[in-house]
Amino acid sequence: MAAKLGIVAGGGDLPFRLIEACRAAGRPFFVLALDGHADDGVCAGVPHARVRLGAAGQALDALRDAGVTEIVLAGRVRRPSLAELRPDWRATRLFAKLGMRALGDDGLLRAVTAELEREGFRIVGAQDVFAALLTPPGPVGGLTPDAEAERDIARGVEVARMLGALDVGQAVVVQQGIVLGVEAVEGTDALIERCGPLRRGGAGGVLVKIRKPTQDLRFDLPTVGPATVEAVARAGLAGVAVEAGATLMLDREAVAAVADRLGVFVVGLEIA
Structure with a gap:
């Protein structure tokens, strides 16, 4: 047993x-x-x-x-x-x-x-x-990031790595190459809410969330769920990008359904 x-x-x-x-x-x-x-x-x-x-x-x-x-x-x-x-x-x-x-x-x-x-x-x-909690690589749901969102994701990964190396946070919001906000003690939900009014005109923006470089995989892994997707949509962002294999996704089927309904992409990133 x-x-x-x-x-x-x-x-x-x-x-x-x-x-x-x-x-x-x-x-x-x-x-x-x-x-x-x-x-x-x-x-x-x-x-x-x-x-x-x-x-x-x-x-x-x-x-x-x-x-x-x-x-x-x-x-x-x-x-x-x-x-x-x-x-x-x-x-x-x-x-x-x-x-x-x-x-x-x-x-x-x-x-x-x-x-x-x-x-x-x-x-x-x-x-x-x-084990099924871990995010798989690729899109979760039917939407995928466009070229501009891909550039924002790359910028977000770069910034999140630096943020994590300082043991500050795991998430960052980027739009059109501009960092709208980084996560600190307030947590991801508050970060998303704070960044909504800071959005620029034009294409949406991306929440990027990855583990810290020295993260112990037994605790405090990045976590997203349907509520994360709903918050991203309310903030007017285009999507969510998280690290595949190192992010917990709560109720993957519900995440996909909510993302498709709200027109938000969710993607698992394979990060070297």
């Missing part, structure tokens, strides 16, 4: 998809929902516990008591201030190990993962639980 999986749930659809995958495979699982981040419905009808983000000791005890041996980190987690976090002694010990370094999301997640592994858990990626 597969090891019991602990789904550490933040916001969004990804935790729900992993719960569905575990149920379909008959795999035992336990949900650790992060208060203030996980959606309310994620605990409905499943074995679970709720903890606040700074309660590391309570979280570890809940996972051990549930018999969890493997953990997947799933869903959006807004980085809190230290006052909001109210760390317990286990979390305080972790922060003391990190020192006063300014860590980006990737660095912080790497440190948290290392601590979980020291506690005896094995960390796995969402794609290890549900």
Whole structure:
């Protein structure tokens, strides 16, 4: 039998998809929902516990008591201030190990993962639980980028690589070669909304989202879903380009259907 999986749930659809995958495979699982981040419905009808983000000791005890041996980190987690976090002694010990370094999301997640592994858990990626989540190469849906969009995609990949190398973000919006915005702490949805009013006249623009150069593939992979496509359409952009094989796509059939209905292309990029 597969090891019991602990789904550490933040916001969004990804935790729900992993719960569905575990149920379909008959795999035992336990949900650790992060208060203030996980959606309310994620605990409905499943074995679970709720903890606040700074309660590391309570979280570890809940996972051990549930018999969890493997953990997947799933869903959006807004980085809190230290006052909001109210760390317990286990979390305080972790922060003391990190020192006063300014860590980006990737660095912080790497440190948290290392601590979980020291506690005896094995960390796995969402794609290890549900391989069909990974975006395939090529178009998703019936539309493809035109020549101008292809140039914007190339520019977006170039900028996103530089952005990721600094551990800042994964996404950028480009129109007619002009960078309308880059992702930082606000996340992709807020980036798209912010860039809508900045659109120039003429052809649409592209959201490009790729993994960071030093990304640990077990966590925080770029993620898109039907809501991403809807946001892109509302902003007046022409399409979405993501890295094939390294981007999680939630409900691929729905993404294709929404994209075709709204006239937005979605494409998986093969990036060397």
